[in-house]
Amino acid sequence: MQAFQVDERLDRDSQLLLDLALCQVRLMNDARWPWLILVPRRPAVCELFDLSAEDQQLAAAEANRVAALLKGLTGADKINVAAIGNIVRQLHIHVVARSEGDPNWPRPVWGFGTAEPYGAPERDAFITRIRKAFSR
Amino acid sequence: MQAFQVDERLDRDSQLLLDLALCQVRLMNDARWPWLILVPRRPAVCELFDLSAEDQQLAAAEANRVAALLKGLTGADKINVAAIGNIVRQLHIHVVARSEGDPNWPRPVWGFGTAEPYGAPERDAFITRIRKAFSR
Numbered sequence: 001m002q003a004f005q006v007d008e009r010l011d012r013d014s015q016l017l018l019d020l021a022l023c024q025v026r027l028m029n030d031a032r033w034p035w036l037i038l039v040p041r042r043p044a045v046c047e048l049f050d051l052s053a054e055d056q057q058l059a060a061a062e063a064n065r066v067a068a069l070l071k072g073l074t075g076a077d078k079i080n081v082a083a084i085g086n087i088v089r090q091l092h093i094h095v096v097a098r099s100e101g102d103p104n105w106p107r108p109v110w111g112f113g114t115a116e117p118y119g120a121p122e123r124d125a126f127i128t129r130i131r132k133a134f135s136r
Numbered sequence: 137m138q139a140f141q142v143d144e145r146l147d148r149d150s151q152l153l154l155d156l157a158l159c160q161v162r163l164m165n166d167a168r169w170p171w172l173i174l175v176p177r178r179p180a181v182c183e184l185f186d187l188s189a190e191d192q193q194l195a196a197a198e199a200n201r202v203a204a205l206l207k208g209l210t211g212a213d214k215i216n217v218a219a220i221g222n223i224v225r226q227l228h229i230h231v232v233a234r235s236e237g238d239p240n241w242p243r244p245v246w247g248f249g250t251a252e253p254y255g256a257p258e259r260d261a262f263i264t265r266i267r268k269a270f271s272r
Contacts, residue, residue: 060196082218086242106222
């Protein structure tokens with residue numbers, strides 16, 4: 001049986017924050033917008049509907065929990081949730097906090113410009129806030 | 137209590153195909169890509185996590201069913217599923233069939249160019265195929 005391993009590009013572009021029951025929660029290294037990614041720890045899964053029925057429900061519950069938490073943390077105007085995967089085929093779910101006036105508002109973040117890496121203090125402070133919110 | 141009513145812009149840009157237990161399934165009038173939209177028939181809901189826990193599970197199950205069906209109908213390379221809503225705030229879930237070489241591959245469809253309306257025969261044929269797939 002194939003083991004789960006996070007895709008190389010996801011691994012390079014984002015950092016593991018914590019594990020939920022099904023998904024890794026990762027922070028995209030792009031300070032332009034608060035952007036988390038959920039990666040179900042299942043091998044060889046490309047589409048949401050490739051997951052088992054039980055995992056589909058778990059993925060939705062976890063994505064919605066992360067979205068609500070990110071909304072609470074950021075006070076964003078809108079949370080964007082998406083499973084796209086045209087480039088990186090391993091199933092991953094984007095959860096992005098969007099606000100009026102952000103760099104590509106109201107257009108999507110995907111395929112827009114280039115990532116602006118966090119400074120270490122800013123990143124660490126954000127990660128601490130996220131982890132604290134999850135531990136509540 | 138407020139009644140559900142589909143947002144004006146969604147109503148203008150898409151056509152109701154059928155009702156699932158929770159969601160309207162609508163066809164976007166854009167022949168560039170097979171593009172369905174699910175609209176939960178709940179008033180005043182903006183984010184997936186604003187739905188009740190039960191409706192969240194139903195929305196995920198219906199979106200995944202529609203995605204699998206669209207993949208089967210189109211043979212697309214990738215299905216894109218997203219709840220964005222930066223412009224139209226009424227909760228709606230995009231389910232888009234993407235193929236290598238389509239007009240904005242591998243970038244997202246949202247915010248790209250302008251819709252190309254279907255010709256009536258092409259649209260009607262596609263609607264018939266979709267309805268048939270759902271009735272199976």
